């Protein structure tokens with residue numbers, strides 16, 4: 001069952017030098033309780049997509065098309081793009097929370113971390129007593145590996161890893177259905193990063209929330225995600241289970257991304273990477289936006305836009321791998 005359904009979403013940035021098509025025709029489901037990894041090179045539109053869903057976009061960003069529907073377990077649903085300010089206030093934290101790359105952006109530098117959890121609870125769960133709030137703050141901090149006596153610490157008194165854990169504790173405070181994590185561990189060293197990722201998986205088992213986890217590091221995503229969506233130049237070009245994508249990536253871009261990062265396990269492989277650079281989102285090449293960088297491209301790829309076409313495990317937008325072109329019959 002889906003907790004989030006994104007359909008045909010488009011987001012532009014209206015800049016002085018032209019319109020940047022940051023997200024184009026994105027349709028994606030988030031299933032209840034799953035960890036969905038969102039991968040792609042810098043500038044592929046991952047953060048813009050996440051911010052559109054969380055309604056955090058600011059001008060010059062503009063949603064140009066599509067819908068985002070949030071489905072509750074009781075069968076009711078919300079059209080997120082239509083939420084008014086007050087409805088949005090109730091929705092955030094309680095049903096959807098966001099953890100950003102820099103915990104400093106999520107945390108208030110002038111308030112101790114325990115007090116910040118307390119604030120979220122006080123505002124969004126007014127029925128809780130002060131004692132209950134304190135107990136919950138301690139419990140949440142301990143749950144993410146921060147001892148109770150650190151409750152009074154200010155963010156700058158904590159290490160980067162601890163700050164990130166504190167930001168996750170705040171996100172968990174109201175037991176949301178969805179947590180969006182935008183490169184939450186990128187700034188941390190690899191060991192701390194992996195500790196936190198495995199912690200997130202354990203927390204998910206316990207609390208049952210769904211996660212959208214954004215990073216450009218695909219091999220890291222493979223370790224913790226259930227499913228993965230790959231973005232290129234604002235579009236989703238492949239989706240699949242982490243296992244399926246690992247074993248048999250179908251889009252040449254996915255393959256390139258996989259080869260761009262050293263695998264954590266298994267034999268050493270040459271890092272082939274992907275030649276060239278992502279296209280200018282103000283003037284995309286015709287056909288498949290990846291074709292100028294694709295080693296496998298055929299003539300058709302420069303004129304036919306491949307659409308995301310469902311297959312046995314996920315979907316792919318590549319003419320060479322079972323994807324059909326826009327306007328063609330899907331098989």
Ligand SMILES: Nc1ncnc2c1ncn2[C@@H]1O[C@H](COP(=O)(O)OP(=O)(O)OP(=O)(O)O)[C@@H](O)[C@H]1O
Nearest residue numbers: 013015020022041042043044045046047048049281
């Ligand atoms: N305020 C803005 N004005 C104009 N263009 C923007 C703005 N913010 C982002 N963009 C452009 O939108 C595109 C998508 O950016 P976005 O940050 O969503 O990608 P991303 O995949 O999350 O990249 P990263 O991993 O670097 O965060 C990029 O080309 C970026 O330059």
